[in-house]
Amino acid sequence: MRRNTAFRLSLLILAAFIAMPVAAGRGEARGAAGPPADWRRRWATEPVISIFLDDRGYAIYLPMEEYLTGVVAAEMDPDWPVEALTAQAIVSRTLTLKYMELGSGPRKIHGTDACTSPAHLQAYGPARSNAAVRAAVASSRGQVLTYGRDLIFAMYSNSAGGLTATGREAFSGLEPPAPYLASVPSLGEAVTPPSEEVWRAAVPRWELEGAAGAPLGSSQNLTVSRYGVSGRVLQFKLGKKTIKAADLRAALGSDRFRSTLITSIQQTAGSVIFTGRGWGHGSGLCQHGAQALAAEGWRTQAILAHYFQGAAVERLWK
């Protein structure tokens, strides 16, 4: 069974990205201990990376490709079409290298290149691996997504609810801008289990007030004050206070308040009932969308070109 892990990537990752200087990745303003100016040279051969095992409390070292086999096996259902698994492999390879380039996420938390917590980077479950997963990683060996001179922020989430979020919608303050994280139709509904596609969260008013840090007052005064281009809520207004939808989602729990693609808000005396679509930040690769496209016969390159507009696939190591 799929473990619905990718959506947890959202806030922590971007908090790490946003905190980095704009020049990160271009090799500027880095000390002698930093990576070479050209990240392509740094990764001309497959790196061996350090992986902190969050459930055991120590680190192991693995060649990148072996690590990725465990990531793809955990982040997607290993029985999905191989073209979708291959897209996940390229996305996860790119994201891991982007973290290493920026020195963010696991490096800050554990002092390692990667870890096994989906809340910190990506899930890792080598025991779930099968022949299709191994083929997906092997056939895409060394391949990453780039845009211009840079590795992209290869974001992904479980399901985008029919339309992906722009980078700006999903991660306010994303720097540098990521035009390849555009809003595109995502066709995953046909294959997304209804329990993962539509969600409902009843939030007691006291809890909402606590999360927002503002009283709701006696009237039913929670409203949406800003929408993004894909229809996601960017900002709520509670009484006189505004709060970013992504912040409210993080405060209430991203497994419970699964997306900012809100379809209704019902207010009762004691609680506010949110319903929405999709699971995760919704930007970049939609995993269920990739599953659906692959089942329709799309090749990996076409799937990636759809979700990362204008990005290219490059091979770093042979």
Ligand SMILES: [Zn+2]
């Ligand atoms: Zn961790």
